[in-house]
Amino acid sequence: MATVFISLPVTDLERSKAFYTALGCTINPEMSDENGVCVVWDDNIFFMMITREFFATFTEKPIADPRVTLQTSASFALDSRDEVDAVIAKGLAAGGTEPQPAQDYGFMYSRDLDDPDGNSLGFLYMVPGGAEQEPAAQATTA
Known part of the structure; x- marks a missing residue:
C-alpha cells in the first residue's frame, strides 16, 4: 500500500x-x-x-486561492450514507462550507466539504455492486 x-x-x-x-x-x-x-x-x-x-x-508557479479556484479535490469513500452525513456535519460545525447540494446517483451518494481555506474534500458512499445495477442513473440533489 x-x-x-x-x-x-x-x-x-x-x-x-x-x-x-x-x-x-x-x-x-x-x-x-x-x-x-x-x-x-x-x-x-x-x-x-x-x-x-x-x-x-x-x-515557481503562483499559488492558487482555493476560495476562488479549484485545482484539486481529495475524495474519501466511506462505509455508509450516515458516515458521509456525519463527517459533513462535523466539518460544517468546525467552520467548513458545503459548496453544493448532496448528489444522489442511486448507486452513489456524494457530498463535498470545503475547509476554512477553501480546500475541497469529497465524501461518498457507493452501494456495493450498485454501479453495475444502475449504469444510466441520473444525478439528483438530496
Whole structure:
C-alpha cells in the first residue's frame, strides 16, 4: 500500500488543526512546525497543511486561492450514507462550507466539504455492486 501525502496551502495553521481534528484526524507533531502541520487521516494518508508563504518556496508557479479556484479535490469513500452525513456535519460545525447540494446517483451518494481555506474534500458512499445495477442513473440533489 502506498503512503499518500497531500500538501495544501493554508492561511492559519491553528484553524486548520482545529478543523481537521474535528473531522476525526490526528496531528503528527514530529512532522509539524511553524511552517506546516501534518494531519493524519489514517495510516497511509496524510495532509500537509502548509502556510501559503512556505508553500510558495516549493514552486515557481503562483499559488492558487482555493476560495476562488479549484485545482484539486481529495475524495474519501466511506462505509455508509450516515458516515458521509456525519463527517459533513462535523466539518460544517468546525467552520467548513458545503459548496453544493448532496448528489444522489442511486448507486452513489456524494457530498463535498470545503475547509476554512477553501480546500475541497469529497465524501461518498457507493452501494456495493450498485454501479453495475444502475449504469444510466441520473444525478439528483438530496
